[in-house]
Amino acid sequence: MTAPAYSWFQPQSLSVPGALVNEDAVAVSASSLIMIDGATGLAAGRRTGWPSDAQWLAHSLAPLLADRLDGDISIADALGQCLDELRIEYGDDDDGGLGPSASVLIARITGSELEVYSLGDCLALVGMADGSVASIRDGAVGELDAAVLSRLQELRRGTDLAIDQARALVQDLLVGNRKLRNRPEGYWIADLSAAGVGHALTRTLPAAQVRDVALMTDGYAAALDVARLVGTAGELLQELRRSGPVPLMGALVARLSDDPSCTAFPRLKPMDDSSVVIARLLGNTDALDEATRLP
Numbered sequence: 001m002t003a004p005a006y007s008w009f010q011p012q013s014l015s016v017p018g019a020l021v022n023e024d025a026v027a028v029s030a031s032s033l034i035m036i037d038g039a040t041g042l043a044a045g046r047r048t049g050w051p052s053d054a055q056w057l058a059h060s061l062a063p064l065l066a067d068r069l070d071g072d073i074s075i076a077d078a079l080g081q082c083l084d085e086l087r088i089e090y091g092d093d094d095d096g097g098l099g100p101s102a103s104v105l106i107a108r109i110t111g112s113e114l115e116v117y118s119l120g121d122c123l124a125l126v127g128m129a130d131g132s133v134a135s136i137r138d139g140a141v142g143e144l145d146a147a148v149l150s151r152l153q154e155l156r157r158g159t160d161l162a163i164d165q166a167r168a169l170v171q172d173l174l175v176g177n178r179k180l181r182n183r184p185e186g187y188w189i190a191d192l193s194a195a196g197v198g199h200a201l202t203r204t205l206p207a208a209q210v211r212d213v214a215l216m217t218d219g220y221a222a223a224l225d226v227a228r229l230v231g232t233a234g235e236l237l238q239e240l241r242r243s244g245p246v247p248l249m250g251a252l253v254a255r256l257s258d259d260p261s262c263t264a265f266p267r268l269k270p271m272d273d274s275s276v277v278i279a280r281l282l283g284n285t286d287a288l289d290e291a292t293r294l295p
Contacts, residue, residue, distance in 0.1 A: 013278075018269070031108050035122050036062050037058070038100060075200075103141070104190045105119070112208065114210050120189050122216065125214040129208070137221075147173070151170050152166050182195040226256075227265055256270065257270075
């Protein structure tokens with residue numbers, strides 16, 4: 001790949017598990033920011049030696065992509081090749097469509113352009129030089145989850161059902177939704193079939209018009225759309241610029257921990273894995289100037 005005219009400056013990342021196993025993965029390469037949110041397979045048992053197959057998928061895919069994306073290859077082709085490699089490791093026999101899958105979100109510098117590739121429900125915020133913020137996210141998974149959440153709330157209304165008890169009662173809906181993956185009537189996602197790779201949301205922006213980029217899983221984006229710690233995508237990006245990822249993560253954990261029943265802030269589980277990466281995008285000359293101003 002031709003040396004890019006732009007580069008990432010001082011990327012900051014954070015990944016916090018929602019339970020015992022973190023199924024998110026973050027990677028940063030010379031050209032790319034990579035965010036992966038693994039979804040636990042709903043089939044019985046595990047096929048890998050990892051705590052969960054989704055953790056294996058996310059944490060195996062991230063470094064493969066980081067290496068491949070620094071070459072002269074399209075994002076879709078790179079992802080497809082990586083998934084093909086992992087399918088061989090996982091095993092080719094049919095998992096019934098219930099094996100591990102993952103949302104994949106990538107911001108990549110290619111020459112004087114920024115490419116954003118979004119497959120699944122992670123959120124990309126692109127801060128523009130004119131002060132605006134571009135929000136990039138596929139809403140298909142969120143719509144399916146919202147229908148399940150609505151049913152869960154209906155089942156709990158007027159009862160003392162705990163969140164885990166109610167979730168067990170909507171397991172059939174979750175399984176049904178999972179079987180819609182990589183189908184036109186469902187949602188597109190990264191799984192070991194690689195069928196969704198060509199269906200991502202994509203944006204290409206002139207790098208000169210971009211100030212910074214933040215990528216996050218839906219667990220971290222919950223600060224905006226679940227816990228309502230910030231009111232807009234612009235406020236979320238501004239908070240990340242001002243304080244970095246940690247303070248907002250702490251506030252999110254505190255707010256959701258105060259609502260273990262998931263009633264004040266309705267959601268499918270008390271806490272999700274939460275990950276974010278943010279970085280400035282600078283021309284190489286500008287980056288050198290910034291570096292000389294650091295203490």
